[in-house]
Protein backbone atom coordinates (compact mmCIF):
# COMPACT_ATOMS: atom_id res chain seq x y z
CA UNK A 266 0.00 0.00 0.00
CA UNK A 267 1.35 3.44 -0.95
CA UNK A 268 2.74 5.79 1.69
CA UNK A 269 3.31 9.52 1.61
CA UNK A 270 6.57 11.03 2.86
CA UNK A 271 6.40 14.69 3.86
CA UNK A 272 9.39 16.83 4.85
CA UNK A 273 7.57 19.44 6.93
CA UNK A 274 8.26 22.93 8.17
CA UNK A 275 7.92 24.86 4.90
CA UNK A 276 5.17 27.46 4.45
CA UNK A 277 2.93 26.67 1.48
CA UNK A 278 3.08 29.41 -1.15
CA UNK A 279 1.66 29.87 -4.65
CA UNK A 280 -1.42 29.03 -6.63
CA UNK A 281 -3.33 25.80 -7.38
CA UNK A 282 -6.60 24.99 -9.10
CA UNK A 283 -9.36 23.21 -7.20
CA UNK A 284 -11.01 20.17 -8.81
CA UNK A 285 -14.66 19.25 -9.24
CA UNK A 286 -16.38 18.08 -6.06
CA UNK A 287 -16.31 14.37 -5.25
CA UNK A 288 -19.57 14.58 -3.31
CA UNK A 289 -21.33 16.34 -6.18
CA UNK A 290 -19.79 14.21 -8.96
CA UNK A 291 -20.83 10.87 -7.44
CA UNK A 292 -24.60 11.53 -7.19
CA UNK A 293 -24.60 13.35 -10.54
CA UNK A 294 -22.97 10.33 -12.22
CA UNK A 295 -25.86 8.25 -10.83
CA UNK A 296 -28.29 10.66 -12.50
CA UNK A 297 -26.98 9.13 -15.75
CA UNK A 298 -29.08 6.06 -14.88
CA UNK A 299 -32.27 8.10 -15.09
CA UNK A 300 -32.27 8.76 -18.83
CA UNK A 301 -31.70 6.87 -22.08
CA UNK A 302 -30.21 10.03 -23.63
CA UNK A 303 -26.58 11.15 -23.27
CA UNK A 304 -25.65 13.07 -20.12
CA UNK A 305 -22.42 15.03 -20.63
CA UNK A 306 -20.52 16.02 -17.49
CA UNK A 307 -17.52 18.33 -17.25
CA UNK A 308 -15.16 19.30 -14.41
CA UNK A 309 -15.23 15.67 -13.28
CA UNK A 310 -12.43 15.08 -10.74
CA UNK A 311 -9.94 12.24 -11.36
CA UNK A 312 -10.54 10.27 -8.19
CA UNK A 313 -10.65 6.63 -7.21
CA UNK A 314 -14.33 6.92 -6.17
CA UNK A 315 -15.21 8.43 -9.55
CA UNK A 316 -13.39 5.61 -11.38
CA UNK A 317 -15.23 3.05 -9.21
CA UNK A 318 -18.57 4.69 -9.98
CA UNK A 319 -17.85 4.72 -13.73
CA UNK A 320 -16.96 1.01 -13.61
CA UNK A 321 -20.14 0.30 -11.69
CA UNK A 322 -22.30 2.18 -14.20
CA UNK A 323 -20.57 0.46 -17.12
CA UNK A 324 -21.25 -3.02 -15.73
CA UNK A 325 -24.93 -2.03 -15.44
CA UNK A 326 -24.97 -1.39 -19.20
CA UNK A 327 -24.53 2.40 -19.17
CA UNK A 328 -22.29 3.68 -21.99
CA UNK A 329 -19.31 5.50 -20.48
CA UNK A 330 -17.14 7.60 -22.82
CA UNK A 331 -14.39 9.78 -21.39
CA UNK A 332 -14.46 13.17 -23.07
CA UNK A 333 -11.41 15.49 -23.02
CA UNK A 334 -9.40 16.14 -19.86
CA UNK A 335 -12.21 16.18 -17.33
CA UNK A 336 -15.40 15.16 -19.11
CA UNK A 337 -17.53 12.05 -19.52
CA UNK A 338 -20.59 11.16 -21.58
CA UNK A 339 -23.01 8.67 -20.04
CA UNK A 340 -25.60 6.87 -22.16
CA UNK A 341 -28.24 5.09 -20.12
CA UNK A 342 -30.07 3.52 -23.12
CA UNK A 343 -28.32 0.18 -22.58
CA UNK A 344 -29.11 -0.15 -18.85
CA UNK A 345 -29.81 -3.88 -18.41
CA UNK A 346 -28.16 -5.09 -15.20
CA UNK A 347 -29.48 -3.25 -12.12
CA UNK A 348 -26.97 -4.78 -9.74
CA UNK A 349 -24.27 -3.15 -7.59
CA UNK A 350 -22.09 -6.03 -6.36
CA UNK A 351 -20.28 -5.86 -3.01
CA UNK A 352 -16.84 -6.39 -4.59
CA UNK A 353 -17.27 -3.20 -6.62
CA UNK A 354 -18.77 -0.94 -3.97
CA UNK A 355 -17.13 -1.97 -0.72
CA UNK A 356 -14.78 1.02 -0.74
CA UNK A 357 -17.37 3.61 -1.62
CA UNK A 358 -20.28 5.04 0.34
CA UNK A 359 -21.87 6.81 -2.62
CA UNK A 360 -22.60 3.50 -4.38
CA UNK A 361 -25.95 3.47 -2.55
CA UNK A 362 -26.92 6.39 -4.79
CA UNK A 363 -27.63 4.00 -7.67
CA UNK A 364 -30.57 2.55 -5.70
CA UNK A 365 -33.12 5.36 -6.21
CA UNK A 366 -32.41 5.89 -9.93
CA UNK A 367 -32.43 2.13 -10.68
CA UNK A 368 -35.77 1.49 -8.98
CA UNK A 369 -37.29 4.57 -10.58
CA UNK A 370 -36.21 3.82 -14.15
CA UNK A 371 -35.65 0.04 -14.27
CA UNK A 372 -38.31 -1.02 -11.72
CA UNK A 373 -35.89 -3.13 -9.72
CA UNK A 374 -32.43 -3.13 -8.16
CA UNK A 375 -30.05 -5.27 -6.13
CA UNK A 376 -27.54 -3.03 -4.40
CA UNK A 377 -24.92 -4.02 -1.85
CA UNK A 378 -24.96 -2.13 1.43
CA UNK A 379 -22.25 0.49 0.89
CA UNK A 380 -18.71 0.86 2.21
CA UNK A 381 -16.88 4.20 2.44
CA UNK A 382 -15.22 5.89 5.38
CA UNK A 383 -15.51 3.95 8.66
CA UNK A 384 -16.58 7.00 10.63
CA UNK A 385 -19.72 5.55 12.14
CA UNK A 386 -22.44 2.94 11.59
CA UNK A 387 -23.87 4.89 8.63
CA UNK A 388 -27.12 2.97 8.10
CA UNK A 389 -29.30 3.56 5.00
CA UNK A 390 -32.67 3.06 6.71
CA UNK A 391 -33.90 6.51 5.63
CA UNK A 392 -33.16 5.77 1.97
CA UNK A 393 -35.13 2.53 2.30
CA UNK A 394 -38.05 4.06 4.21
CA UNK A 395 -38.39 6.81 1.63
CA UNK A 396 -38.42 4.40 -1.30
CA UNK A 397 -40.97 2.22 0.52
CA UNK A 398 -43.16 5.29 1.00
CA UNK A 399 -43.00 5.68 -2.80
CA UNK A 400 -44.29 2.13 -3.20
CA UNK A 401 -41.10 0.10 -3.68
CA UNK A 402 -41.03 -3.34 -2.09
CA UNK A 403 -37.72 -3.70 -0.30
CA UNK A 404 -35.96 -6.48 1.57
CA UNK A 405 -32.43 -6.51 2.93
CA UNK A 406 -30.78 -9.92 2.68
CA UNK A 407 -27.17 -11.06 2.94
CA UNK A 408 -25.81 -7.55 2.71
CA UNK A 409 -27.90 -6.55 -0.29
CA UNK A 410 -30.88 -4.24 -0.68
CA UNK A 411 -33.40 -5.83 -3.08
CA UNK A 412 -35.95 -3.33 -4.35
CA UNK A 413 -38.85 -3.76 -6.76
CA UNK A 414 -41.72 -1.67 -8.05
CA UNK A 415 -44.95 -3.69 -8.15
CA UNK A 416 -47.50 -1.07 -9.24
CA UNK A 417 -49.47 -1.72 -12.45
CA UNK A 418 -47.85 1.30 -14.13
CA UNK A 419 -44.37 0.06 -13.18
CA UNK A 420 -43.63 3.50 -11.69
CA UNK A 421 -42.98 4.70 -8.16
CA UNK A 422 -45.67 6.91 -6.64
CA UNK A 423 -45.03 10.38 -5.26
CA UNK A 424 -45.12 10.59 -1.47
CA UNK A 425 -44.56 12.95 1.45
CA UNK A 426 -41.34 11.90 3.17
CA UNK A 427 -39.91 13.38 6.34
CA UNK A 428 -36.50 11.94 7.17
CA UNK A 429 -35.64 11.29 10.84
CA UNK A 430 -32.39 13.21 10.49
CA UNK A 431 -30.77 15.35 7.82
CA UNK A 432 -29.14 12.92 5.39
CA UNK A 433 -27.22 14.10 2.34
CA UNK A 434 -27.15 10.96 0.20
CA UNK A 435 -30.61 10.02 1.54
CA UNK A 436 -32.02 13.30 0.19
CA UNK A 437 -30.15 12.81 -3.11
CA UNK A 438 -31.35 9.22 -3.58
CA UNK A 439 -34.99 10.09 -2.90
CA UNK A 440 -34.87 13.24 -5.04
CA UNK A 441 -33.55 11.22 -8.01
CA UNK A 442 -36.14 8.46 -7.54
CA UNK A 443 -38.95 11.03 -7.28
CA UNK A 444 -38.04 12.58 -10.65
CA UNK A 445 -39.61 9.61 -12.49
CA UNK A 446 -42.39 8.82 -9.97
CA UNK A 447 -46.08 9.43 -10.67
CA UNK A 448 -47.28 12.63 -8.98
CA UNK A 449 -45.65 14.87 -6.40
CA UNK A 450 -43.01 13.94 -3.82
CA UNK A 451 -42.23 16.25 -0.92
CA UNK A 452 -39.00 15.64 1.01
CA UNK A 453 -39.10 17.35 4.41
CA UNK A 454 -36.05 17.82 6.65
CA UNK A 455 -34.06 17.66 3.41
CA UNK A 456 -30.30 18.23 3.37
CA UNK A 457 -29.40 21.74 2.16
CA UNK A 458 -25.80 20.96 1.16
CA UNK A 459 -24.56 22.70 -2.02
CA UNK A 460 -23.96 19.24 -3.54
CA UNK A 461 -27.73 18.54 -3.27
CA UNK A 462 -28.35 21.82 -5.12
CA UNK A 463 -25.79 20.92 -7.82
CA UNK A 464 -27.51 17.55 -8.33
CA UNK A 465 -30.91 19.26 -8.52
CA UNK A 466 -29.64 21.71 -11.11
CA UNK A 467 -28.31 18.83 -13.24
CA UNK A 468 -31.64 16.99 -12.92
CA UNK A 469 -33.58 20.16 -13.81
CA UNK A 470 -31.46 20.54 -16.94
CA UNK A 471 -32.49 16.93 -17.76
CA UNK A 472 -36.16 17.96 -17.56
CA UNK A 473 -36.91 17.18 -13.90
CA UNK A 474 -39.40 19.42 -12.10
CA UNK A 475 -37.77 20.20 -8.77
CA UNK A 476 -38.23 23.20 -6.51
CA UNK A 477 -36.81 24.04 -3.09
CA UNK A 478 -33.38 22.40 -3.41
CA UNK A 479 -31.14 24.22 -0.95
CA UNK A 480 -34.01 24.54 1.56
CA UNK A 481 -35.27 21.86 3.94
CA UNK A 482 -38.39 21.15 1.85
CA UNK A 483 -37.84 19.87 -1.69
CA UNK A 484 -40.81 19.33 -4.02
CA UNK A 485 -40.53 17.10 -7.07
CA UNK A 486 -43.27 16.69 -9.69
CA UNK A 487 -42.54 13.35 -11.36
CA UNK A 488 -42.23 13.19 -15.15
CA UNK A 489 -42.37 10.15 -17.47
CA UNK A 490 -38.85 10.54 -18.78
CA UNK A 491 -35.76 12.70 -18.47
CA UNK A 492 -33.71 13.81 -21.46
CA UNK A 493 -30.00 14.36 -22.04
CA UNK A 494 -28.15 17.44 -20.82
CA UNK A 495 -24.74 18.95 -20.21
CA UNK A 496 -23.64 19.87 -16.70
CA UNK A 497 -20.43 21.14 -15.10
CA UNK A 498 -19.66 19.72 -11.62
CA UNK A 499 -19.31 22.38 -8.89
CA UNK A 500 -15.87 23.02 -7.31
CA UNK A 501 -14.93 20.89 -4.30
CA UNK A 502 -15.57 23.01 -1.20
CA UNK A 503 -13.88 20.43 1.05
CA UNK A 504 -10.73 20.26 -1.10
CA UNK A 505 -10.75 24.08 -1.04
CA UNK A 506 -11.07 24.14 2.75
CA UNK A 507 -8.33 21.53 3.11
CA UNK A 508 -5.78 23.59 1.13
CA UNK A 509 -6.77 26.72 3.06
CA UNK A 510 -6.11 24.88 6.35
CA UNK A 511 -2.79 23.55 5.03
CA UNK A 512 -1.68 27.08 4.12
CA UNK A 513 -2.86 28.41 7.49
CA UNK A 514 -1.14 25.66 9.53
CA UNK A 515 2.19 26.13 7.72
CA UNK A 516 2.20 29.94 7.99
CA UNK A 517 1.84 30.19 4.22
CA UNK A 518 0.13 32.30 1.57
CA UNK A 519 -1.86 30.68 -1.24
CA UNK A 520 -4.36 31.53 -3.95
CA UNK A 521 -6.83 28.79 -4.87
CA UNK A 522 -8.41 29.14 -8.30
CA UNK A 523 -11.47 27.59 -10.02
CA UNK A 524 -13.32 27.65 -6.72
CA UNK A 525 -15.57 29.95 -4.75
CA UNK A 526 -15.99 31.02 -1.15
CA UNK A 527 -19.76 31.06 -1.55
CA UNK A 528 -20.24 27.58 -0.05
CA UNK A 529 -17.57 28.02 2.59
CA UNK A 530 -18.89 30.89 4.71
CA UNK A 531 -18.51 29.18 8.05
CA UNK A 532 -15.09 27.72 7.19
CA UNK A 533 -13.85 31.13 6.04
CA UNK A 534 -15.24 32.70 9.24
CA UNK A 535 -13.30 30.18 11.37
CA UNK A 536 -10.10 30.88 9.44
CA UNK A 537 -10.64 34.62 9.99
CA UNK A 538 -11.13 33.89 13.72
CA UNK A 539 -7.83 31.99 13.62
CA UNK A 540 -6.18 35.22 12.46
CA UNK A 541 -5.86 34.50 8.72
CA UNK A 542 -6.17 37.23 6.14
CA UNK A 543 -8.62 36.08 3.43
CA UNK A 544 -9.63 37.70 0.16
CA UNK A 545 -12.55 36.22 -1.76
CA UNK A 546 -12.54 36.82 -5.51
CA UNK A 547 -15.24 35.68 -7.95
CA UNK A 548 -13.56 32.35 -8.84
CA UNK A 549 -10.67 32.27 -6.39
CA UNK A 550 -9.73 32.60 -2.71
CA UNK A 551 -6.50 33.98 -1.29
CA UNK A 552 -5.28 33.23 2.24
CA UNK A 553 -2.35 34.65 4.17
CA UNK A 554 -1.57 33.04 7.51
CA UNK A 555 -0.67 35.08 10.61
CA UNK A 556 2.64 34.67 12.50
CA UNK A 557 0.84 32.34 14.94
CA UNK A 558 -2.70 30.97 14.56
CA UNK A 559 -5.30 31.42 17.30
CA UNK A 560 -7.22 28.32 18.43
CA UNK A 561 -10.77 28.07 17.05
CA UNK A 562 -13.57 26.02 18.60
CA UNK A 563 -16.26 24.48 16.40
CA UNK A 564 -19.28 22.20 16.33
CA UNK A 565 -20.14 20.17 13.24
CA UNK A 566 -23.73 20.10 11.98
CA UNK A 567 -25.59 19.88 8.64
CA UNK A 568 -25.14 22.72 6.11
CA UNK A 569 -25.00 25.69 6.47
CA UNK A 570 -23.26 24.94 9.80
CA UNK A 571 -19.65 23.74 10.07
CA UNK A 572 -19.10 20.65 7.83
CA UNK A 573 -18.07 17.38 9.45
CA UNK A 574 -15.84 16.82 6.40
CA UNK A 575 -13.66 19.75 7.60
CA UNK A 576 -13.47 18.77 11.27
CA UNK A 577 -10.25 16.72 11.04
CA UNK A 578 -8.42 19.42 9.07
CA UNK A 579 -9.32 22.05 11.71
CA UNK A 580 -8.15 19.70 14.44
CA UNK A 581 -4.74 19.60 12.73
CA UNK A 582 -4.69 23.39 12.46
CA UNK A 583 -5.57 23.78 16.15
CA UNK A 584 -2.65 21.50 17.09
CA UNK A 585 -0.24 24.32 16.21
CA UNK A 586 -2.40 27.28 17.27
CA UNK A 587 -2.12 29.48 20.33
CA UNK A 588 -4.60 28.42 23.04
CA UNK A 589 -7.15 25.60 23.40
CA UNK A 590 -10.04 24.71 21.08
CA UNK A 591 -13.12 22.61 21.79
CA UNK A 592 -14.26 20.52 18.81
CA UNK A 593 -17.69 18.85 18.90
CA UNK A 594 -18.58 16.23 16.29
CA UNK A 595 -22.36 15.82 16.09
CA UNK A 596 -22.80 13.94 12.78
CA UNK A 597 -20.70 10.77 13.01
CA UNK A 598 -20.03 8.80 16.20
CA UNK A 599 -16.53 7.64 15.26
CA UNK A 600 -14.87 10.59 13.55
CA UNK A 601 -11.93 11.32 15.86
CA UNK A 602 -9.65 8.53 14.66
CA UNK A 603 -7.09 11.07 13.46
CA UNK A 604 -6.63 12.38 17.02
CA UNK A 605 -4.42 9.52 18.23
CA UNK A 606 -2.34 9.77 15.07
CA UNK A 607 -1.94 13.54 15.54
CA UNK A 608 -0.78 12.80 19.11
CA UNK A 609 2.01 10.68 17.62
CA UNK A 610 3.26 13.92 16.07
CA UNK A 611 3.23 15.58 19.50
CA UNK A 612 -0.27 17.09 19.52
CA UNK A 613 -2.00 17.71 22.84
CA UNK A 614 -5.57 16.37 22.44
CA UNK A 615 -8.06 15.05 24.99
CA UNK A 616 -11.13 13.16 23.78
CA UNK A 617 -14.30 12.82 25.81
CA UNK A 618 -17.18 11.26 23.85
CA UNK A 619 -17.99 13.51 20.91
CA UNK A 620 -15.77 16.32 22.20
CA UNK A 621 -12.07 16.90 21.64
CA UNK A 622 -10.06 19.54 23.46
CA UNK A 623 -7.00 20.51 21.47
CA UNK A 624 -4.31 22.61 23.14
CA UNK A 625 -1.84 24.07 20.69
CA UNK A 626 1.86 23.22 21.00
CA UNK A 627 4.74 25.39 19.68
CA UNK A 628 5.69 22.73 17.10
CA UNK A 629 4.79 19.19 15.96
CA UNK A 630 7.53 16.63 15.26
CA UNK A 631 7.49 14.28 12.25
CA UNK A 632 6.68 10.58 12.85
CA UNK A 633 5.09 7.59 11.13
CA UNK A 634 1.29 7.70 11.26
CA UNK A 635 -1.60 5.70 9.84
CA UNK A 636 -4.41 7.21 7.76
CA UNK A 637 -7.76 5.78 8.82
CA UNK A 638 -10.27 7.56 6.58
CA UNK A 639 -10.39 10.24 3.94
CA UNK A 640 -10.47 13.46 5.98
CA UNK A 641 -8.37 11.91 8.75
CA UNK A 642 -5.74 11.42 6.03
CA UNK A 643 -6.06 15.07 5.02
CA UNK A 644 -5.53 16.16 8.64
CA UNK A 645 -2.34 14.07 8.84
CA UNK A 646 -1.07 15.66 5.63
CA UNK A 647 -1.68 19.13 7.11
CA UNK A 648 0.00 18.19 10.39
CA UNK A 649 2.93 16.60 8.50
CA UNK A 650 3.39 19.77 6.43
CA UNK A 651 3.45 21.87 9.62
CA UNK A 652 5.70 19.47 11.60
CA UNK A 653 9.47 19.64 11.92
CA UNK A 654 11.22 16.74 10.15
CA UNK A 655 9.81 13.83 8.19
CA UNK A 656 6.31 12.40 8.51
CA UNK A 657 5.40 9.12 6.82
CA UNK A 658 1.68 8.59 6.30
CA UNK A 659 0.70 4.97 5.75
CA UNK A 660 -2.42 3.70 3.94
CA UNK A 661 -2.93 6.77 1.79
CA UNK A 662 -5.34 5.02 -0.57
CA UNK A 663 -8.07 6.94 1.28
CA UNK A 664 -6.59 10.20 -0.01
CA UNK A 665 -6.89 9.01 -3.60
CA UNK A 666 -10.65 8.58 -3.06
CA UNK A 667 -11.10 12.29 -2.48
CA UNK A 668 -8.08 14.44 -3.44
CA UNK A 669 -7.04 14.75 -7.07
CA UNK A 670 -3.25 14.68 -7.67
CA UNK A 671 -2.55 15.74 -4.10
CA UNK A 672 1.26 15.35 -4.22
CA UNK A 673 1.43 17.33 -7.45
CA UNK A 674 -0.75 20.15 -6.09
CA UNK A 675 1.17 20.33 -2.80
CA UNK A 676 4.50 20.28 -4.63
CA UNK A 677 3.30 23.18 -6.76
CA UNK A 678 2.80 25.06 -3.47
CA UNK A 679 6.39 24.32 -2.48
CA UNK A 680 5.81 21.31 -0.21
CA UNK A 681 8.36 18.48 -0.14
CA UNK A 682 6.07 15.49 -0.62
CA UNK A 683 6.69 12.15 -2.30
CA UNK A 684 4.72 8.95 -2.71
CA UNK A 685 6.45 5.74 -1.66
CA UNK A 686 4.97 2.76 -3.52
Ligand SMILES: CC(=O)N[C@H]1[C@@H](OP(=O)(O)OP(=O)(O)OC[C@H]2O[C@@H](n3ccc(=O)[nH]c3=O)[C@H](O)[C@@H]2O)O[C@H](CO)[C@@H](O)[C@@H]1O
Nearest residue numbers: 288359387388389390391392430431432433434435596597
Ligand atom coordinates in the same frame (compact mmCIF):
# COMPACT_ATOMS: atom_id res chain seq x y z
C1 LIG B 1 -20.78 10.74 -0.73
C2 LIG B 1 -21.19 11.82 0.20
O1 LIG B 1 -21.84 12.79 -0.19
N1 LIG B 1 -20.75 11.72 1.45
C3 LIG B 1 -21.06 12.77 2.41
C4 LIG B 1 -22.44 12.51 2.97
O2 LIG B 1 -22.41 11.21 3.56
P1 LIG B 1 -23.77 10.51 3.94
O3 LIG B 1 -24.82 10.93 2.97
O4 LIG B 1 -23.47 9.07 4.09
O5 LIG B 1 -24.11 11.13 5.33
P2 LIG B 1 -25.56 11.43 5.89
O6 LIG B 1 -25.85 12.88 5.71
O7 LIG B 1 -26.51 10.45 5.31
O8 LIG B 1 -25.38 11.08 7.44
C5 LIG B 1 -25.75 11.97 8.48
C6 LIG B 1 -26.09 11.16 9.72
O9 LIG B 1 -27.31 10.46 9.49
C7 LIG B 1 -27.17 9.08 9.75
N2 LIG B 1 -28.04 8.33 8.82
C8 LIG B 1 -28.02 8.64 7.49
C9 LIG B 1 -28.83 7.97 6.59
C10 LIG B 1 -29.70 6.98 7.08
O10 LIG B 1 -30.45 6.33 6.32
N3 LIG B 1 -29.71 6.70 8.40
C11 LIG B 1 -28.90 7.36 9.30
O11 LIG B 1 -28.93 7.07 10.51
C12 LIG B 1 -25.67 8.80 9.54
O12 LIG B 1 -25.25 7.62 10.20
C13 LIG B 1 -25.06 10.08 10.08
O13 LIG B 1 -24.96 9.99 11.48
O14 LIG B 1 -22.74 13.49 3.95
C14 LIG B 1 -21.85 13.47 5.08
C15 LIG B 1 -22.38 14.50 6.07
O15 LIG B 1 -22.24 15.78 5.55
C16 LIG B 1 -20.43 13.72 4.64
O16 LIG B 1 -19.58 13.51 5.73
C17 LIG B 1 -20.03 12.75 3.53
O17 LIG B 1 -18.80 13.17 2.97
Ligand SMILES: C=C(OP(=O)(O)O)C(=O)O
Nearest residue numbers: 358359381382574639640
Ligand atom coordinates in the same frame (compact mmCIF):
# COMPACT_ATOMS: atom_id res chain seq x y z
C1 LIG C 1 -16.92 10.78 4.45
C2 LIG C 1 -16.60 11.07 3.22
O1 LIG C 1 -16.76 10.29 2.14
P1 LIG C 1 -17.78 9.05 1.94
O2 LIG C 1 -19.14 9.53 2.32
O3 LIG C 1 -17.67 8.82 0.48
O4 LIG C 1 -17.28 7.95 2.79
C3 LIG C 1 -15.99 12.37 2.88
O5 LIG C 1 -16.08 12.80 1.70
O6 LIG C 1 -15.42 13.00 3.78
